[in-house]
Amino acid sequence: MSSSKLSVAVAQLDIALGDKEANLAKVEATLRRTRAELVLFPELFTTGFDFPKLRELAEPLSGGTVRTLCELAGERLIAGTLLESNAGRLYNTFVLLSGGGIIAAYRKLHLFGEEKRYFTPGDEPVVANVRGNTLGLATCYDLRFPELFRRLALMGSEMLLLSSEFPAQRQEHFDVLVRARAIENQCFMLACNRVGRDEHNTYAGGSAIISPWGEILARAGGEEALLEAEIDPGDVYRVRRRLPVLEDIRRELFSWFEQG
Secondary structure, three states, X not given: OOOOOEEEEEEEOXXXXXXXXXXXXXXXXXXXXXXXXXXXXXXXXXXXXXXXXXXXXXXXXXXXXXXXXXXXXXXXXEEEEEXXXXXXXXXXXEEEEEOOEEEEEEEOOOOOOOHXXXXXXXXXXXXXXXXXXXXXEEEHHHHXXXXXXXXXXXXXXXXXXXXXXOEHHHHHHHHHHHHHHXXXXXXXXXXXXXXXEOOOOEEEXXXXXXOOOOOEXXXXXXXXXXXXXXXXXXXXXXXXXXXXXXXXXXXXXXXXXXXX
């Protein structure tokens, strides 16, 4: 069981399409506004979904964007997804990093719509153990696949991090599913959605921090916002003792659970 409290922030931002310099400047300004140990940013927060220029904008995880983010992070943790190029393929990759480099990288498993034309999906869920906390990583459309989040919970996650560009026309789904994933897995949920618009969609935000009992600890509206909270992983185990859902899973009926 973890015992370390963690101060967290969810940075709901607009994204300048294809403009890394402007987006990194916004990251830097956001970090100056908070003393949180972990700051979560939206999906593709340095580029957005600039489909015609994806190959031009993508970088290996050893590239300049990650180096800049590590410099900005210092002793804190930064999380969110980036455009990754690797061996001629493009990935929508969730990175968790600090001044010391990348701690964990998760390639988005479930690609939505036009993404399938450009990106290669990942092939495994990822959890990260940092500062006495176990974090499960997920990206946007993943939210609609509860089996992924159950797997992350069974892998030990106490906190689920979602980096997203969920469009406004499906905002109600986002709101419901973010809370459901927290309740059914008895984990904290940090969900960061973007605001603004690009050539394809308008984004309504609704970023949130949810407790393992499903309480809304903080929620943003439709404008840029910075949500902050202190996470006590002990709350996860208090909820799980109160209502031992994960212990009561009929694993023999669902063989894939045995992988968790």
